[in-house]
Amino acid sequence: MVPHLITALTGPINELEQRILESLPAIERWFRLEWMEHTPPFYTSVDVRNAGFKLAPVDTNLFPGGFNNLTEDMLPLAVQAAMAAIEKICPEAKNLLLIPEKHTRNTFYLTNVQRLMQIFTQAGLNVRLGTLDDSITAPTEVALPDGSSLKLEPLVRTRGRLGLKDFDPCTILLNNDLSAGLPKVLENLHEQYLLPPLHAGWAVRRKTNHFQAYEEVAKKFAKLLGMDPWLINPMFARCGEVNFSDGTGAECLMSNAEALLGKIRRKYKEYGINEKPFVIVKADAGTYGMGIMTVRDPKDLAELNRKTRNKMSVIKDGQEVSEVILQEGVPTYERVNDAVAEPVVYMIDRYVVGGFYRVNAERGIDENLNSPGASFVPLAFAESGHLPRPGAKPGASAPNRFYMYGVIARLAMVAASYELEATDPDAEIYE
Numbered sequence: 001m002v003p004h005l006i007t008a009l010t011g012p013i014n015e016l017e018q019r020i021l022e023s024l025p026a027i028e029r030w031f032r033l034e035w036m037e038h039t040p041p042f043y044t045s046v047d048v049r050n051a052g053f054k055l056a057p058v059d060t061n062l063f064p065g066g067f068n069n070l071t072e073d074m075l076p077l078a079v080q081a082a083m084a085a086i087e088k089i090c091p092e093a094k095n096l097l098l099i100p101e102k103h104t105r106n107t108f109y110l111t112n113v114q115r116l117m118q119i120f121t122q123a124g125l126n127v128r129l130g131t132l133d134d135s136i137t138a139p140t141e142v143a144l145p146d147g148s149s150l151k152l153e154p155l156v157r158t159r160g161r162l163g164l165k166d167f168d169p170c171t172i173l174l175n176n177d178l179s180a181g182l183p184k185v186l187e188n189l190h191e192q193y194l195l196p197p198l199h200a201g202w203a204v205r206r207k208t209n210h211f212q213a214y215e216e217v218a219k220k221f222a223k224l225l226g227m228d229p230w231l232i233n234p235m236f237a238r239c240g241e242v243n244f245s246d247g248t249g250a251e252c253l254m255s256n257a258e259a260l261l262g263k264i265r266r267k268y269k270e271y272g273i274n275e276k277p278f279v280i281v282k283a284d285a286g287t288y289g290m291g292i293m294t295v296r297d298p299k300d301l302a303e304l305n306r307k308t309r310n311k312m313s314v315i316k317d318g319q320e321v322s323e324v325i326l327q328e329g330v331p332t333y334e335r336v337n338d339a340v341a342e343p344v345v346y347m348i349d350r351y352v353v354g355g356f357y358r359v360n361a362e363r364g365i366d367e368n369l370n371s372p373g374a375s376f377v378p379l380a381f382a383e384s385g386h387l388p389r390p391g392a393k394p395g396a397s398a399p400n401r402f403y404m405y406g407v408i409a410r411l412a413m414v415a416a417s418y419e420l421e422a423t424d425p426d427a428e429i430y431e
Contacts, residue, residue, distance in 0.1 A: 013052050014394030016232075017404050019225055021390045030224055031350070031410060038417040040350040042085060042173070042195040046409035047358070047370070048343045049330035053273050055404065056234045056330050057412040058280070060210055062200045063177040064346060065101070066356070067119070068111035069376040074354030075119065081348035082123035088349070089193050090170045096125040097162065097169035099186075101176045102133045104152065107145050114150060116175060119348075130155040130164050132176060132183050160191040171195060178203045179286055179319055199423050202285040207325045208238040209423060214415035221411055232408060234328040235263055238284065242324050244313040250301060253281065256326050257298040264328050278329035278366045281312070283321045291321050292368040294329065331365040336377050340365055343402075345409035352406040 020027065045064035046057045070078065086093050098120070100113045117127045131152045141149045153164045162185065163169055171193045174186075178201025186198060199205065215233055222229035237256040242249035257279050264277035276296060283291035291312050295301060304312070313321055334341045339361035346354050362373040388403035 013050060013055055016055060016227070017400055018394045019227065020404050020407055021388055021400060023225055024388065024390065026224060027407060030221070031414070034414050034417075035350050038414065038421065040347075040413055041200065041416045041420065042349070044347045044409075044413045044416060046345050046347075046412040048345060048405050048408050049332045050334050050343070050405075051275075051331045052333045053271060054231055054330055055408055056232055057214065057408055058234060058327065058330055058342075059207075060214075060412045060416050061177075062196050062205070062416060063175055065109055065112050065175065066344065066376065067115040067346065068108065069344075069356045070115070070346060070354040075122075077351065078119045078346075078348055078353040079122045081351040081353050082119050084351070085349035086120075086123055086125065086171070089195070093125060093170040095163075095167060095169040095171075096120050096127045097130050097164065097167070097172045098127055099130050099132060099155075099172065099174050099176050100152075102131065104131075104133070104142050110142060110144055110150060111146075113175060114144060114148070116173075117150075120173070126167075128164055128167055128169075129153060130162075132185070155185055157185050160189060162186070162189055162192065174201070177201055197420065197424070199425060200420055202319075204423065205419075206284045206323065207282070207327075208236065208284055208323075210412075210415060210419045211236045211325070211327070213418035213422065214412060216418065217411050217415045230267055232411065234330055235260060236325055236327045239324050239326065240322075242322055244304070244309045244321065253301045253324070253326070254298045257281070257295050257301060260326055260328060261298065275331065278331075280327045280329050280368065281324055282327065282368075283312075284323035284325045286319065286321075291324075292370075294367050295326075296366075329366050332369075333365060340367075340369060341377070342369055343405050345405055347409060347413055350410070350413070352409065355402070355405065355409075 041062050043064055045061045045066065047059040049056060049058050098113070098116060101109060103109060113129065120127045129150060129152050131154065136152055137154055139151055139153045141151055143149050156163055156165055161168065162172060169192065172189070173195050178198070181203045182198055182201065186194065211234070218229040218233035222232065237260050239249055239252040239256055242253065260279050261277050268275060268277060279295045281293050281295055293308060293312060332340060332342045336357050336359045339359045340363055341357040341359045344355055344358050345352060357377040358369050358374055359377055360369040360371065360374045363369050363371065388400045389397050392400055
């Protein structure tokens with residue numbers, strides 16, 4: 001059940017697919033050496049866009065919230081990867097405290113929490129849910145669509161440890177991206193493992209830091225394969241002081257958008273691509289597809305209507321947007337049942353555990369698909385991307401295509417590990 005990929009089957013993406021397959025042993029060795037030097041994030045999801053002439057990550061999430069979109073077939077991989085991750089961090093671990101987002105009315109999200117509990121229970125841990133929601137003062141059952149329920153419990157903080165009543169975990173897993181800031185209750189937990197670390201949350205993290213690190217990784221990888229890093233790397237720029245409500249920073253946005261569009265045009269000319277370039281402007285921190293717009297002409301930025309200003313000025317948890325990333329737009333030419341689609345790859349530790357297509361019939365090939373109207377098609381990764389078939393005609397084998405997506409997603413994960421090292425407030429300084 002692989003959706004029909006509407007990509008030019010003779011375009012450069014197949015050249016890239018062929019090059020990646022031919023270099024498979026070198027690529028896997030390269031990843032192995034990277035992981036000897038760097039620690040992968042605990043879990044990661046990466047949005048990938050396949051333009052037919054370019055394949056690049058456009059977003060990397062360190063608190064993935066769509067484990068419910070993975071098929072049952074993918075669970076064994078996820079459980080094994082979870083075992084490997086826990087074994088590295090705390091081999092004697094018995095109890096895991098999972099802290100989800102506060103939005104307890106979003107049943108899709110809660111099904112993701114249920115799936116995470118299932119994965120870590122099968123990896124050999126007692127898993128319980130603690131909530132950062134102060135209004136929950138006693139264990140509270142939340143009903144799920146399948147008739148089951150989740151029990152949310154208030155957190156109990158004692159000196160250097162965090163747990164629940166009669167529950168002392170070795171490891172605390174955050175599935176809350178901390179957009180609203182760093183909760184006091186999570187600070188100074190020196191006796192337990194907090195995963196991902198606090199500085200991975202959006203209160204601290206910036207997309208520009210991530211894509212700066214990704215650029216470095218893409219250059220190294222492209223050198224290994226003897227290719228132009230642009231084929232896997234979206235160019236970007238940053239504007240630091242922007243206020244969409246009163247128009248502050250509009251000049252910064254316009255000049256950067258113009259410069260970026262100029263760079264993309266030169267690349268399109270070099271590769272003979274007859275596309276109209278575009279730039280995506282999005283909040284430098286934050287997620288859930290909020291605070292994002294497509295810019296095809298810098299002049300559009302001077303005349304933003306009120307609706308767009310309002311949409312761009314506030315993101316999740318009511319946080320105001322003051323810093324933005326301008327990112328080279330990568331169109332997606334993949335379709336599932338005639339709707340525009342993009343692959344999302346899920347990883348635990350350094351392993352790809354599955355993925356799905358984010359599909360949105362209401363959006364165009366140059367727009368953000370993570371918006372109302374989006375649906376998810378997990379069937380896309382029904383065949384494992386771990387067993388590519390060298391020798392298959394480029395573009396003809398789904399496992400080959402998914403292996404390639406997995407490579408790009410893992411490059412973004414390597415970049416995330418660079419980024420977390422660079423922004424770690426407690427990093428040891430080596431002279």
